[in-house]
Each structure stands twice: as C-alpha cells, then as structure tokens.
Amino acid sequence: MPEIARVTSAETSAAEVSDILKRDGAVIVEGAAKPSMVRALNADLDKFVEKLGVGLRHPTSDFFVDFYGASTVRIDGLPAKSPNFLDIMQLPLLQGVADILLKPNCEDYLLNTAQLIEIRPGETAQLIHRDEDAWSFMPKVKPLLQVEAMFALTDFTKASGATHVVPGSHLWEPEREPEPEEIVQAEMLAGSALFYLGTSLHGGGANTTEDFHRRGMFLGYVVGWLRAEENTFLTVPMEAAKTMPVRVQELLGYKAHAGIGVVDVGSPMALLQ
C-alpha cells in the first residue's frame, strides 16, 4: 500500500516540501494553518455555506454536474469572502513551494482558483483526475503548470470523504489508470493541508457518514501565462481588490506577465491606485 508522506509545517522548509512533491506528487503538511486560523476561516465562510445549497448551479457542461458532485457545496471568490483567506494565499510555505516549482516555467504565477468544498453525507467518490487536465489542449509533454493545497477545515477521515490520492502518479503516462490498491486517502486533522501537483491523480472521497460535513478549502497556483480556471476579475470586485495586500493583487491577475494580461498595453496595477 503506498502512503502519503507527512511533514510538519513548523519543521519543514519549502525546499523539503518541493523535493517530496517532485518525488511523490503529494505530501500532507500537518499544522499548515493554526487552530485559531481554522476557526476564523470557518467563521468567515459559515454564512456563505448556510445560504448555498449543494450541487452545481450553472453547469458549463453535463460532465461537470457529476464531477463537482450533487451533495457537495462549492464556493469560490474566497479572497472577497474571507479576510483570513488573504493570509492563506500568502502563506510563506505555499508561496515558497510555488516559487521553487513554478517559477522555472513562468515569470510569476496566479491564483488559479480557490474553493470551499464541503462534501455532505451521501456524496459519492469524485472521478479520479489530474487538475491540469483543465488545459486539455496542451501538448502531452508540458512544463509543470500547477501547484495546489487542500486545507482541511474539519477533520478529513476515510468515512467523511478525505481526498483520494495516487502517490507517484505525476510521473505516469497519461493513459495509466490506478489500481484500487494504489489509491490512498489523505486522512488529516483540521488545519493540515494536502499539497499536491497539478499532474497528480486525486479526487474527492465519498462521504459515508450520517451527518458529518467534510469541509475543505482548496487553492492552487498556475503559471501566469495560462488562463486561470476561476474568473477572479468577476469573483473579486475591483473595489475589494484595491484594499488587499499587493501580493494578493498580483496573484489575482493585476500583475501582467510580460505582455500578457495588460491594460492599455501597460500594468493593470495602475487601475488599483
């Protein structure tokens, strides 16, 4: 049975986490967010979760109705919804890993999407996938595009739907499918985070509990020359972006990638002044 390596946030450098990611494609970082941060994030997000039902509201295709889950609540636009999320976006360990793994392939990276993913009882296991398959028009041989982290905002257990992961699958041929014994679950306590590559096979787990809501908060960084999944210019109003730290503004797309993403062929940062 393969295992997901575990490290502690306090004792592990971005270089060490990156080395494990290069080897295994996934690693659990224990204590990535302090208990007080987990409480604050949950308090920020509770009111949005209460208002929203489960399931996908405006599907862009039938595929995504199933993929995103009929008993799962998903919310994006997190930078505008949770002031505490801005600290998660700038977490030195996560930025450090993205610097090491993505900067060789771009000038700077962008927030690809951030989502609260609450898997409710009765949800079935999500299709095992690679998040980089979102850019399906890419040639088979491509640089690493994406680095991601799934933060547990409640405990993740096998029964509650802990994320399925296939360690080592970032090095596989794209066609190879995992055998059941190659799939492990990222069981972790609230505050821990599963760091993984956009090329690693994974998927949400089934929630077989009677009444436990598995809440995760997921965010990923993508090379700055790709179109990001989430349309952050619409999910985060510009008035809100104006009040955010400069690094967050950059990650939301107000930093041009050389000649890409410009306004009047110049820096979009000028719009925030």
Ligand SMILES: O=C(O)CCC(=O)C(=O)O
């Ligand atoms: O909820 C999870 O554990 C994983 C979700 C996921 O991989 C996705 O939606 O792309």
Ligand SMILES: [Fe+2]
């Ligand atoms: Fe995914």
